[in-house]
Amino acid sequence: MKTSLTLEMEETLYAYCREKGEAVVEEVGMPDDLGIVDTLSLKIKPDQQFEWRCFELKVTKADFHSSAKLSFIGHYNYFVLPDFLYPKVASEIPDEIGVLLYYSYLDPENHSTPGYLVSEKKARYQDLQVAEPELIYRLITAQAREVGKAKQTQRGVRVFSTDQLYRELKRRMPEYDLYGGEVNYYDRFLTETQDQAVEALKEELAALRRAYFQLEEIMLATNSEEGEDAF
Incomplete structure (x- = not known):
């Protein structure tokens, strides 16, 4: 080098x-x-x-x-x-x-x-x-x-294969200390990717909850209307 x-x-x-x-x-x-x-x-x-x-x-x-x-x-x-x-x-x-x-x-x-x-x-x-x-x-x-x-x-980076990118990420911190030193780029990449996945799942779950509550409100309103028609 x-x-x-x-x-x-x-x-x-x-x-x-x-x-x-x-x-x-x-x-x-x-x-x-x-x-x-x-x-x-x-x-x-x-x-x-x-x-x-x-x-x-x-x-x-x-x-x-x-x-x-x-x-x-x-x-x-x-x-x-x-x-x-x-x-x-x-x-x-x-x-x-x-x-x-x-x-x-x-x-x-x-x-x-x-x-x-x-x-x-x-x-x-x-x-x-x-x-x-x-x-x-x-x-x-x-x-x-x-x-x-x-x-x-x-x-x-799209011209490089996934394997090439991972190899490059692994070598980016030559002084990487496994026990308490700085986090290398490979670990940081994995951590950020996992964090992004968790955040995406949280957003998806929140969207499903909103959709569920909206559907529940629609069903309650429909049942209420059907009850009034019965009388």
């Missing part, structure tokens, strides 16, 4: 690339065991040639030293690091790899992104490590995945 800092950096990087007129998408799988590019961007140069950039986001020293493969397969490749991490790992960054430093805004509610990026070290041009048609296909596939997610969100 991504940390809040990773999500902030990812959002800021996406906006950063878009401002430069680049097509950009996160988590793009590469062929031939080349891993997953955290963020991949593409722009077309004045000579009508494509320029590809790969970004790897790291938020801690342990993350930087992770065994996860670094998918630096583009023309220009970068680490995106929080400002406090760079001094700890600067000596380990290869000469050809660029560095963008992330700084959080003190008042993010007044900005369109949580923070901003500063170029600390320029990347050197490299030959592509993946054939360009393959890269184009991977970029389009990743974008299609994100469009699919957006369409599901727009259509709401």
Whole structure:
């Protein structure tokens, strides 16, 4: 699961690339065991040639030293690091790899992104490590995945099966304490559903009682009229 800092950096990087007129998408799988590019961007140069950039986001020293493969397969490749991490790992960054430093805004509610990026070290041009048609296909596939997610969100929960919804509800409170802790969303959902069912039954019972009393009044009035006619 991504940390809040990773999500902030990812959002800021996406906006950063878009401002430069680049097509950009996160988590793009590469062929031939080349891993997953955290963020991949593409722009077309004045000579009508494509320029590809790969970004790897790291938020801690342990993350930087992770065994996860670094998918630096583009023309220009970068680490995106929080400002406090760079001094700890600067000596380990290869000469050809660029560095963008992330700084959080003190008042993010007044900005369109949580923070901003500063170029600390320029990347050197490299030959592509993946054939360009393959890269184009991977970029389009990743974008299609994100469009699919957006369409599901727009259509709401009706696109998900009941089993999927229950699984999601069950996992929504990772710190769920069975003995006295906060009630998780699954339990809350069940409780609210049961409460709604009870309220619906109460309303139905009240409606039946009203109908019964109305019917009783009609029958009493009818019997009274029939009694008067007998005399």
